[in-house]
Amino acid sequence: MNHIKQLFSVLASWFNTHFAGIGKYLGWLNPNRYIKRLDWYIIRKFIGTYFFAIVLIISISIVFDVNENLAKFTQYHAPLKAIVFDYYANFVPYFANLFSALFVFIAVIFFTSKLAGNSEIIAMLAAGVSFKRLMRPYMISCVFISALSYYLSAYVIPHGTVIRQNFETLYKNKKKNTAAENVQLQVGDGVIAYIQYYDNTMKKGYGFCLYKFENKKLMSHMTATEIQYDTISDSKNHWTAYNWTIRDLKGLREDITHGSKKDTTILMEPTDLVYSKGQQETFTSPQLRDYIYKQQSRGSTNVVQYEVEFHKRIASSFASFILTTIGFSLSSRKRKGGMGMYLGIGLALSFAYIMLQTVSATFAIKAGWPPILAAWLPNILFAFIAYWCYRKAPN
Numbered sequence: 001m002n003h004i005k006q007l008f009s010v011l012a013s014w015f016n017t018h019f020a021g022i023g024k025y026l027g028w029l030n031p032n033r034y035i036k037r038l039d040w041y042i043i044r045k046f047i048g049t050y051f052f053a054i055v056l057i058i059s060i061s062i063v064f065d066v067n068e069n070l071a072k073f074t075q076y077h078a079p080l081k082a083i084v085f086d087y088y089a090n091f092v093p094y095f096a097n098l099f100s101a102l103f104v105f106i107a108v109i110f111f112t113s114k115l116a117g118n119s120e121i122i123a124m125l126a127a128g129v130s131f132k133r134l135m136r137p138y139m140i141s142c143v144f145i146s147a148l149s150y151y152l153s154a155y156v157i158p159h160g161t162v163i164r165q166n167f168e169t170l171y172k173n174k175k176k177n178t179a180a181e182n183v184q185l186q187v188g189d190g191v192i193a194y195i196q197y198y199d200n201t202m203k204k205g206y207g208f209c210l211y212k213f214e215n216k217k218l219m220s221h222m223t224a225t226e227i228q229y230d231t232i233s234d235s236k237n238h239w240t241a242y243n244w245t246i247r248d249l250k251g252l253r254e255d256i257t258h259g260s261k262k263d264t265t266i267l268m269e270p271t272d273l274v275y276s277k278g279q280q281e282t283f284t285s286p287q288l289r290d291y292i293y294k295q296q297s298r299g300s301t302n303v304v305q306y307e308v309e310f311h312k313r314i315a316s317s318f319a320s321f322i323l324t325t326i327g328f329s330l331s332s333r334k335r336k337g338g339m340g341m342y343l344g345i346g347l348a349l350s351f352a353y354i355m356l357q358t359v360s361a362t363f364a365i366k367a368g369w370p371p372i373l374a375a376w377l378p379n380i381l382f383a384f385i386a387y388w389c390y391r392k393a394p395n
Helices: 002-029 037-075 080-098 100-117 120-126 136-171 285-297 304-316 319-331 340-366 371-392
Strands: 179-188 191-199 204-214 217-229 238-250 253-265
Touching: 037 080, 037 100, 037 136, 080 100, 080 136, 100 120, 100 136, 100 319, 100 340, 136 285, 136 304, 136 319, 285 304, 304 340, 304 371, 319 340, 319 371, 340 371
Parallel strands: none
Antiparallel strands: 179 191, 191 204, 204 217, 217 238, 238 253
C-alpha cells in the first residue's frame, strides 16, 4: 500500500513539474476569466430580448402573410403540411436572418434604456466599471449573434430557400425560368458549347454543338440533335448525346464519325445554362465560391450578383457589432424626456443601414461597382457613425 502511495506521489510531482506551464496557458482559455457575473447578467438580457423581438415581429409577419396568401393557397389546393413545413418553416429563418441587424438594434435599445431608466447603468459606472468595460458583454453577445447569422445565411437558409421557392412555384403561381435559348459558353480551354434551346425541367437540350480550338484553329466539331443531362450519375458533368456527329479536322483531311447515342463528359451543368431570379440565394457559400470561380475561368462576366451575395453574407454578419454600438451609445444614459427622440434616431439609422445595403447591391449589379465594395460600403460608413456615437456617449 505504501508503494502505491509513493508511486502516485511521484507521478503527481512529475505531472506538476512538466505540465504546470500547460495549466497556466489553459487558464487563459477559461471563459470565467473574461465573463463575470455582470457580463452574464447583460448577455442574458441581450440574447433573451433579441429572440423575443424576433418571435414577436416574425409572428406578426406570418399573420399578414397568411392573410395575403390564403386565397392562393386555397386556389391551388396547397396541403397544410406543405404550408407549415415547406413554406413557413423556411420563411421564418429567411426573414429573421434578413432583418437580424434590425432585431439586434431593437433589442439593445429596449433593454439598455430599461437598465438606464432603473439607474442600473449609473450604479455600474459608480462602482468603477468604465464605459469601455461595460461594452464587453455587448460585444460577446454580438460574436454569438454574428456567428449564428453567418452560419444560417451561408449553409442553412440556402437549402430552405430551394424548398420555399419550389413551394411558391407550385402553390403561389410564381413561375420560375425553366428554359433558355441560344446559350453559348466556354466549358474548357478552347472548348465552346452551344445549345439552341434548353429545357431545365427535363434537363434536356436541343440543337447542340461543341467546338474545340487549338491556337485559334478549329480542330473538332460535334453536333447532336438532343443532349440529356444524367441526373442519377455518380459524377457531375455527365451528358448523353443523341444522333451525334463528330468531325475531326486534320489539315486538309476530315474524319467523320456518327452514332445514335453517346455518353460523354462536358464541363457544364444545368445551373450554368438557366438563370432564375434569386438563384444566388439557393447556393451555399462554398457553392457560390466554386460557381464564381468556374464562371470567371470561362470568361463569363454575368456573375456580379453572385459575388455580391457571397460578400454580403460576410459583411452582414458584422452589422450586429455596428448597430449594437450605436444603440448602446444612444440608450445608455438616463434622460428626463425619455428615449423617444433617441429611439427614433436609432431606428432611422438602422433603416438607413438596411436601405444602403440594398441600394449598394443594386449599384454593383447595374452600375458596375466592385462587388466587394458594394457589400462592405454600408459597414464602412456606419462604422464611422458608430465610433462617433461611442466617443460622445461617455460625455
